[in-house]
Amino acid sequence: MLREGIFITGTDTGVGKTQVTAGLAALLQRLGEQGAAQREAAQGEAAHSEAYVRLWKPVQSGAALGLPTADSYRLLHGSGLAMREADIASHTFAAPVAPWLAARAAGAPLQFRDLVADGKRRLQQSGCLLVEGAGGLLVPLAEGKRMADLAAELSLPLLIIARTGLGTVNHTLLTVAYARQAGLEVLGVILNDSQSGSFELSRLPEAVQMAKDNAQMIEQFGDVPVLGILPWMAEDEHADAAGWAAWREQWTAEIESSVHLNVFYDLKNRRQRQ
Structure with a gap:
């Protein structure tokens, strides 16, 4: 059984958490559908569609709905x-600034209690809710509140997306330390190559070795599992439905082969939320 929800954050903006979140959602939905079809076939029942995964982007800035550059569009x-x-x-x-500033500039300051209520309502729906934050945990969200406060209020476990290259160890360990301090x-951590600019460069021996070395240091010094290392996989913002489907097939195959997915499943009874 999939978890009720997971809060996905990054060590910084631009680390590829939208791309990773979209791929994880697609893969977990497909695996859920395949499992249901197998169970129904074994029981002689007709297959039916079900939402095993849902997505939520509480707030996005520097964007407009319907534009290919918006996180919501890409998700x-x-x-x-x-x-x-x-x-x-x-x-x-x-x-294109932090949510707290962007909301104030628009004359519509965010109300933290409303965001929490929205999240709790979504968590009551069926399936696993993948929540993608904006930037990192300390990004200002609403008056006196940061992104980490929303994850804490929703009692959601954290998945951290980080870069593969130089500097990622410090950024990741700081994020892990603050997350634990916030309760x-x-x-775990997924290292995502967001800088090399091509799939081929992501696979060069020196790039692969650097990512492996960084993963080892993050695990040892942060006492946190690195769940996988992903290559750069560019999106085509002008793609049609067929183009997105082709990209999605390749990306989910990469995630399935590179990421340990066991943490996305709740092996214990689901928690009862207030």
Whole structure:
């Protein structure tokens, strides 16, 4: 059984957490559908569709709904889930700054209690809710509140997306340390090559070795599992439905072969939420 929800954060902006989140959603949905089909075939029942995964982007800035550069657009098309873009993103602001500033610039300051209520409502729905934050844990979200406060209020475990290259060890260990200080459960880290600019460069021996060395240091000094190392996989923002489907097939295959997915499943009874 999939977890009720996971909060996905990054060590910084631009580390590829939207791309990773979309791919994870697509893969977990497909695995859920395959498992259900196998069970139904064994029991002689008709297969039926079900939402095993849902996506939520509480707030995005520097974006507009419907534009290919918006995280909500990339989450929708990258995952292929049967959702509407407007249902994925609760708040969208034009200014390319931290959510707290972007909301104030738009004359619509974010109310933290409303964000928490929105998250709790979504958690009551079926399937696993993948929540993608904006930037890192300390990004200002609402008055007196940071992104980490939302994850804590929702009692969601944390998945950290980090770069593969130079500097990622320090950034990742700082993120892990702050998460634990804030009382958050850290499920693990996924290293995502967001800088090399091509799939081929991601696979060069020196790039692969650097990523492996960084993963070893993060695990040893952070006492946290590195769940996988992913290559750069560019998106085509002008792709049609067929183009997105082809990208999604390749990306989910890469994730399935490179990432330990066991942490996404809750082997114990689901917690009862208030």
